[in-house]
Amino acid sequence: MSEIEIESKDLNLWYGTAxxxxxxxxxxxxxxxxxxxxPSGCGKSTFIRCINRMNDLIKDCRVTGELLFEGMNIYDRxxxxxxxxxKIGMVFQKPNPFPMxxxxxxxxxxxxxxxxxxxxxxxxxxxxxxxxxLWDEVxxxxxxxxxxxxxxxxxxxxxxxxxxxxxNVVLFDEPCSALDPISTAKIEDLINNLKRDYTIVIxxxxxxxxxRVSDYTAFFLLGEIIEFGKTKQIFEMPDKKSTEDYITGxxx
Amino acid sequence: MNRKISEKLxxxxxxxxxxxxxxxxxxxxxxxxxxxxxxxxxxxIIDFCLGMRWNPIAMVGDPTYGIFPMIVGSFYVAIGxxxxxxxxxxxxxxxxxxxxxxxxxSLLKHSIELLVGIPSVILGFVGLVLxxxxxxxxxxxxxxxILASSIILAIMALxxxxxxxDDAIRAVPMDYRDASLALGATHWYTIRKVxxxxxxxGIVAAVILAMATSIGETMAVLMVAGNVSMxxxxxxxxxxxxxxxxxxxxxxxxxxxxxxxxxxxxxxxxLFIVVAVLNAISHRALKSRMGVER
Amino acid sequence: xxxxxxxxxxxxxxxxxxxxxAGIALLILxxxxxxxxxxxxxxxxxxxxxxxxxxxGAEGGILPAIVGTFWLMVVAMLSxxxxxxxxxxxxxxxxxxxxxxxxxxxxxxxxxxxxxxxxGLFGYAFLSIYLGFGFSVLSGGLALMFMVLPWIVRxxxxxxxxxPNAFREASLALGATKWQTVRRVVIPSAIPGITTGVILGIGKAIGETAVIxxxxxxxxxxxxxxxxxxxxxxxxxxxxxxxxxxxxxAYGSSIVLLVMVLAINLAAIAIQRHYGRHYVRN
Ligand SMILES: Nc1ncnc2c1ncn2[C@@H]1O[C@H](COP(=O)(O)OP(=O)(O)OP(=O)(O)O)[C@@H](O)[C@H]1O
Ligand SMILES: [Mg+2]
Numbered sequence: 001m002s003e004i005e006i007e008s009k010d011l012n013l014w015y016g017t018a019x020x021x022x023x024x025x026x027x028x029x030x031x032x033x034x035x036x037x038x039p040s041g042c043g044k045s046t047f048i049r050c051i052n053r054m055n056d057l058i059k060d061c062r063v064t065g066e067l068l069f070e071g072m073n074i075y076d077r078x079x080x081x082x083x084x085x086x087k088i089g090m091v092f093q094k095p096n097p098f099p100m101x102x103x104x105x106x107x108x109x110x111x112x113x114x115x116x117x118x119x120x121x122x123x124x125x126x127x128x129x130x131x132x133x134l135w136d137e138v139x140x141x142x143x144x145x146x147x148x149x150x151x152x153x154x155x156x157x158x159x160x161x162x163x164x165x166x167x168n169v170v171l172f173d174e175p176c177s178a179l180d181p182i183s184t185a186k187i188e189d190l191i192n193n194l195k196r197d198y199t200i201v202i203x204x205x206x207x208x209x210x211x212r213v214s215d216y217t218a219f220f221l222l223g224e225i226i227e228f229g230k231t232k233q234i235f236e237m238p239d240k241k242s243t244e245d246y247i248t249g250x251x252x
Numbered sequence: 253m254n255r256k257i258s259e260k261l262x263x264x265x266x267x268x269x270x271x272x273x274x275x276x277x278x279x280x281x282x283x284x285x286x287x288x289x290x291x292x293x294x295x296x297i298i299d300f301c302l303g304m305r306w307n308p309i310a311m312v313g314d315p316t317y318g319i320f321p322m323i324v325g326s327f328y329v330a331i332g333x334x335x336x337x338x339x340x341x342x343x344x345x346x347x348x349x350x351x352x353x354x355x356x357x358s359l360l361k362h363s364i365e366l367l368v369g370i371p372s373v374i375l376g377f378v379g380l381v382l383x384x385x386x387x388x389x390x391x392x393x394x395x396x397x398i399l400a401s402s403i404i405l406a407i408m409a410l411x412x413x414x415x416x417x418d419d420a421i422r423a424v425p426m427d428y429r430d431a432s433l434a435l436g437a438t439h440w441y442t443i444r445k446v447x448x449x450x451x452x453x454g455i456v457a458a459v460i461l462a463m464a465t466s467i468g469e470t471m472a473v474l475m476v477a478g479n480v481s482m483x484x485x486x487x488x489x490x491x492x493x494x495x496x497x498x499x500x501x502x503x504x505x506x507x508x509x510x511x512x513x514x515x516x517x518x519x520x521x522x523l524f525i526v527v528a529v530l531n532a533i534s535h536r537a538l539k540s541r542m543g544v545e546r
Numbered sequence: 547x548x549x550x551x552x553x554x555x556x557x558x559x560x561x562x563x564x565x566x567x568a569g570i571a572l573l574i575l576x577x578x579x580x581x582x583x584x585x586x587x588x589x590x591x592x593x594x595x596x597x598x599x600x601x602x603g604a605e606g607g608i609l610p611a612i613v614g615t616f617w618l619m620v621v622a623m624l625s626x627x628x629x630x631x632x633x634x635x636x637x638x639x640x641x642x643x644x645x646x647x648x649x650x651x652x653x654x655x656x657x658x659x660x661x662x663x664x665x666g667l668f669g670y671a672f673l674s675i676y677l678g679f680g681f682s683v684l685s686g687g688l689a690l691m692f693m694v695l696p697w698i699v700r701x702x703x704x705x706x707x708x709x710p711n712a713f714r715e716a717s718l719a720l721g722a723t724k725w726q727t728v729r730r731v732v733i734p735s736a737i738p739g740i741t742t743g744v745i746l747g748i749g750k751a752i753g754e755t756a757v758i759x760x761x762x763x764x765x766x767x768x769x770x771x772x773x774x775x776x777x778x779x780x781x782x783x784x785x786x787x788x789x790x791x792x793x794x795x796a797y798g799s800s801i802v803l804l805v806m807v808l809a810i811n812l813a814a815i816a817i818q819r820h821y822g823r824h825y826v827r828n
Contacts, residue, residue: 052719059643082255086721096712098731108730109720158716165720255723262725263640269632270641273699274653276692280660283671343567351564360568363575369807370578371753373780374800377787378578381585407574414571438557468661470756471780475788498663498756505667505760520667524660531659 003030005169005199006051011065013046015058020046022223024065028169028216033191033200035210035231038220039246044203045093047220048171050074051201052088053081069169086113088169089162094178095154097146097161102138105146105157109165124164132160133190152183159190163198170194172202176209188213207247211235219243284524288517291317300518306481306495308504308512317515319522321483325398325494326526329473330466332402332490333409338459340406341413346443348414349421368411376475379404384476393491396478401494404472409462416461420454421447457537464530468523470498479503497523582804586797594798599766603782604792608799610768614683614776615752615806617769618762621687622694622751627744629691630698631733634740637699638706639728658696662756665692669761681775686762693757694747701746705739706732738821745814749807755780779803 006028013021020043028034036044046055053074055061067074074084086109097105106125107115115121125142129135134156138149146157155175162170172191176184191200191213204210210217211231218228219238227234227243238244292300295317303318310316348357379400388395424447432442448455478493481500485492495503501516501523508516551559597607633654641647669689679685709732717727733740755778763775764785777785779799786796 054715054719057715057718082721082723084721085719090719092712092715092719094712096710096716098713098716099735108717109722112720112722112726112730161716161720259723259725263636266632266636266640269629270636270650271653272629272633273657273695274650276695277653277656277660279672280657280664280668280692283668283676284664287667287671340567340570343564344571347564347568351561352568356568360571363572365811366579366808367571367575369749369753369811371755371780371803371807373753373755373784374582374803375578377783377796377800378581380787381793382577382581407578410571410574438553440557440560441553443560464659468659468663470661470663471784475784498661501663501667502756502759505670517667517671520664524664527659527661528656531655535655 004028005030005069006201007066007068008047008050009066009068011047011050011067012063013043013050013055014060014062016060020223021050024225026218026225026228028199028201030199031195031197032215033195033202033213034216034218035214036201036203036218036220037205037207037210037246038226040205042220043223044220045173046223048090048173048201048203051169051171052085052090054090056081086165087167088171089165089167090171090173091155091158091162091175093174095151095158097149097154097157099145099147101143102146102149102157103142106160106164109161113165125160128160128164129157131163131194132156133186133193134160150183152179152186155179155183155187156190159187163194167198169199169201172200174203174205177205184209207235207249219246221246280524284517284521287514288519288521291511291514292518292521294511295515300515301522304483306500308508308515315511317511317518319481319497319500319515319519321481322495322497322500322519323522323526324483325477325481326467326496326498326523328398328484328494329401329405329477329496330463332398333405333466334459334463336402336406337409337413337462341410342417342448342455344410344414345417345421346448348418350439350443350447364411364414367407372408372469372472373475375404375407376472379472379476387491391491394478394493396476396493398477398484398490398492398494400476401473401496402490404476405466405469408469408472409466412465413455413458413462416458417451417455420451420458423454424450453537457534460530460534460537464527464534467496467530468498468527470502474499474502579804582797582800586794586799586801589794589798590801595802598768602791603766603786603795605795608779608782608795608802610766611777611779611782611799612802614762614769615778615780617683617772617776618687618690618758618778619748619752621683621772622690623744623748625688626691626695626698626747630695631702631740633695633699634702634706635728635733638703639724639732654696654699657692658700660692662693662754665689666757666759666761668692669757674761680773681761681763681765682773683762683769683776684772686758686776686778689757689761690751690754693754694751697747697750698744701743702736702740705736705743708739709735738818741821742814742818745810745817749810749814752810753780753803753807755784779806 004027008024008026011021011024024047038044049055050067063075072079098108103125106128107121110121110124126135129138134153137153149157176187188209194200214231217231217234219226221242227238227240234243235247300317300319302320303316304320305316305318307316348360383400383403384395387397387400428446428450429442432446473496477496477499479495479499480493481495484494497519500519505516594607596609598609600606637647637650666689669685673679673685673688674681713731713735714727717731758778758781762778764777764781765775766777769776780803783796783799786792
């Protein structure tokens, strides 16, 4: 296995008294695409929301174990969540552009982090939109409301917005589940390109998608990690019976 | 870290804003008590609340501070307004929710919004120039009366009763209505037997809230109540004038001094308590209703 | 249902009564507005609007009262809007669901329920006497602030709560701090609702009399500073009518006050409509 970007060691998570993650141990390799698959409610979202500590927003959510990133436990007391989230971006299931112009959406992050000059912002916006394969469609209309874009365009805008803060890692939580097949194909292509520069973790319900875009795959079941390995291996000769059952559509 | 400190500072600032309301309430209580309590202890709470005579500037003998007629007056005009406004308001709400065609609905809704906007001093003024002479000429008495106050307060209470009742009626599940209509009941029968009973708790809350508001209202009653601080005689004579607590304060505060001013603050304490209790009951009623619906 | 009349007859009768109720409600409104306008319209003139009162207001104009009302609104809004929105932000975004929040919300509810005359009394004792602001624009404006604050907190809180959580998550995931998220995403999205609420708050405060009776004073002179007494328009109407100074002048002043209130309400509606179609700029 190549270099490791994020490592999870015996990670447990409780919502109140209900345990949602049990002893999760896995490693996310640098500049590769890691897919997380598993039936609904198995804790996929919960896990990737741990990685940028979005779970902090949920009351009564408690975490034990280690989640290492850049040699630090993400859950250490002295970790600065804001800096962490700058380095680990997230794209959500439903496209959630801000009710602002396309330009302002992409410039939002850089502005937060102190970029003020117009030329610099222009440059970042252009680079990010190009990286998100949206530039050709919106370069003429940067001042239009982002809410006027199609669902697929909105999702790519959200990706551009995430890329604009120059993260190391991008987390995708079922980024295509609200999109049509053509938009989905575009986003898959995009993810394939992005892995040159970013470490990517993607949650998906779609087996073909996992097989198409990912290098590594983790199979979750009832809050536990059942199997983790090279995608090819997980899909072609899984170790565990339940993995095989899930992949071949026998349950879930 | 700089950022963390500024975030914390902002949070503290926001907290301070949030605490302002409760601080103001506390200050209100403190100042009312500070100004009003001495006279209550001096006169005695019983004699103050149940005393019949309000004579703060006595020419002969000691001044007396009994506000019983005013407490009665406040309740009298408020209940009177409800007697008028509740059936009428519910009728309007049923009209809105159940039978109004859309043009009539939007016309009535807009009119109600307009009515809410009319400042109470203007309602009082219209009462003074239209209602008071009308009552005097056609029903007898002086014109300034419980009846006039109740009518003006009813007009003020109407919009709120209509809108809350309208909401309560609309919250009744469609199934109930359909089930009743499917059994061959007429529309009116359905309204009376199914819809209104289901909406009842919401309407009751609205009514209590309206009562609190009416008791707390100053300008509209001040101009038409007559402001005589005596019980009506006979007690059911709605053509007699009264002086509600709010009017008492408004009328005399501008020239009162010493004990007299204290007695007006004490009137304010009683008014505050009455209104707070009614508000609390109404909130409880509304909350329990929501509890049931969820 | 009574045995004497058939259900169908009762149904018809009831519907007649309901239509009549609605008709009467409209009639009441029409009579109030119509009467004021008919009686007062001949008083309205440029010299009435822009002139100074003479003979205690029996003659002349009402400009000082209009200006007084305006300044009272300015003081009330400048103080209540920032505090009210701040409180709403705290309650909606920061407050953990705790006893503290419950107490704060309770305080807002309580303040909303305090009768306006009691706020007037308190304003007199606290602002005019204790703090020494006297009868002035400042005292009256702050007393009005006590009255509108709960309203502004409530409408702002409601609008903030309607902002979708997805916006907050997106912003936080980009490395925004809580306050950055609130300031750049939440508030801009809630602004239409807040603005509408604030304007309606002005509409409520502008017609208020009992609160300012013994805080703002009753001077008919033009106010020159925050510490000058003023007589707001509604109080002017009250004095004109109740002291029998001049009914025509009271009608004229009422028309002016009604037009102000109406204009304010229409502005609120217009803003709501306008923002409905547009998006927020950063
Ligand atoms: N905020 C929360 N509070 C309490 N329990 C939660 C919360 N969020 C999720 N859960 C529970 O944790 C478990 C894992 O949920 P999670 O959303 O991570 O599943 P998932 O694998 O992403 O499912 P899906 O494929 O449907 O998105 C579920 O049982 C869910 O009910
Ligand atoms: Mg999920």
